[in-house]
Amino acid sequence: MSDSKLSPKQWVAPHIAGLPRSGIRDFFELVKTMDDVISLGIGEPDFVTPWHIREACIYAINHGYTSYTSNLGDPRLRKAICKYSAENFGLEYKPENECIVTVGVSEALDIVLRAVLSPGDEVLYHEPCYVSYAPSVRMTHAVPVPVLTREENDFVLQVEDLEKAVTPRSKVLLLNYPNNPTGAGMTLADKQLMADFAIRHDLLVLSDEIYEELSYIPRTPSIASLPGMKERTVTLNGFSKAFAMTGFRIGYACGPVDLIEAMMKIHQYSMLCASSIAQAAAIEALQNGQGPREDMRREYEQRRNVIVKRLNEIGLPCFMPRGAFYVFPRISSTGLDSATFAKRLLQEKHVAVVPGTAFGSCGEGFVRCSYATSLEEIEIAMTRIQELVSALS
Known part of the structure; x- marks a missing residue:
């Protein structure tokens, strides 16, 4: 018998060992060690889940609704989802077999990637993007192919950049608009260009629409509703953001x-x-939650207007987001990189933002600020940011 001591690390699969930790979570481990921090960091609504949705959850417990449901999800919820999709997004789906309920949108993304990708397949997606996209693709042994977006285009993905990245191995185009972290949104013309590209190269489109209800411009139809797209699109959505049900x-x-x-x-x-x-609870949210949902959206819009105005006045250029609850100001004028700016802002002024590099290499020179916090705290945070910027200049 060998006397050598084995390290548990040796059992970890190489493709998992090589995954980076989330840049957001790592940063906020530091935040937890500090007091008096105003957080513009984690992308979570600051509203409590509306009372009637919580009451529906309590009612379900009190009446013993505590068993397994169908693998696809409670038939009542699937019916409500399909009705909601038709009324709000112009999409007609059959609740019997064209809808599945998942453990958050994260699981929906994970299982659709595992369902369609083989080792070596390529997934085209935009950066900056939500932190889990590339790791989720790598966990299927497929290849993530980031396509950079730019500030001058309001961080909207451009077809000419996709054409440079597509190869015969490309299988999936992953889109998230309104976007985390930039707040970018797509017009109907933008979506049509994406649809034409997907059809031209025979790609499956995964449309992450978790922020669709938090839009500040007139909503446009889902890309899945465009001609020739329903059969090649999977839409992903959920309750965490619009209904404050994280x-x-x-x-x-x-x-x-x-x-x-x-x-x-x-x-x-x-x-x-x-x-x-x-x-x-989700059934109640879809059937009776439109009023509270719209109240929250209007509050976010008011906060958006304030934070964008203040950031631009401070000298951190920031375009007006079309949706979600994030702004993505450029901080390169301070002479600091994104990580250093975020760390100094936290350590010296007790304001937490996320370095833009957490969302891809092209996020360098930017930080993400979430305005899912009160106007009062936003105002205080802007004053503190202004103090740091003034000191740096």
Whole structure:
């Protein structure tokens, strides 16, 4: 028998060992060690889940709605989702086999990638982007292919850049508009260009629409509703952002029957089903939550207007977001890189923002600020940021 001592690290698969930790979470481990910090960092609504949604959850518990649901999700919730999609996004789906309820949008993204990708397949996606996109692709042994977006285009993905990146191995185009971290949004013309590109290169489109209800411009139809797109698009959405239900962990995906069936196979062996209690709350949110949802959206819009105005006055140029609850100001004029600026702002002024590099290399020179916090705290944070910028100049 060998006397050598084994390290548990040796058992970790190489493709997992090589994954970076989330740049957001690492940064906010530091935040937790400090007092009097105003956080413009974590992308989570500061509103409590509307009372009637919480009451629906309590009612479900009190009446014993605590068993497994169908692998696809509670039929009542799937019916409500499809009705909501038709009324709000112009998308017609069958609740019986074109919709699946997942544990947040993160699981929906994970299982659709695992359902469609083989080792070596390529996924085109835009950067800056949500931190999990590239790691989620790598975990399927596929290849993430970032396509950089630019400030001069309001961080909207450009077809000419996609054409330079596409190869015969490209299989998926992953889109997230309104966007985290930039707040960018797509017009109908932009979506049509993406649709034409996907059809031209025979790509599956994954449309992450988690911020769609938090739009500050007239909403345009989903890319899945454009001619020739429904059969090659899976839409991903959920309840965390628009309904302030992050802890409920409920998301969903809608798409072609064969793809939903493939996703269900993975879901049933890994998750079985989403929480029955949370699904009951989600039904209430879709059926009666439009009023509170719109109240929250209007409050975010007011905050957006204030924070954009203040950042531009401070000398940190920032375009007006079209959706979500993030701004992405340029801080390069301070002479600091994104990580250094964020650390100094935290250490010297007790304001937390996220370095733009957490969302891809082209985020250098920017930071992400979430305005999912009160106007009072936003005003105080802007004053502190101004103090740092003035000291640096």
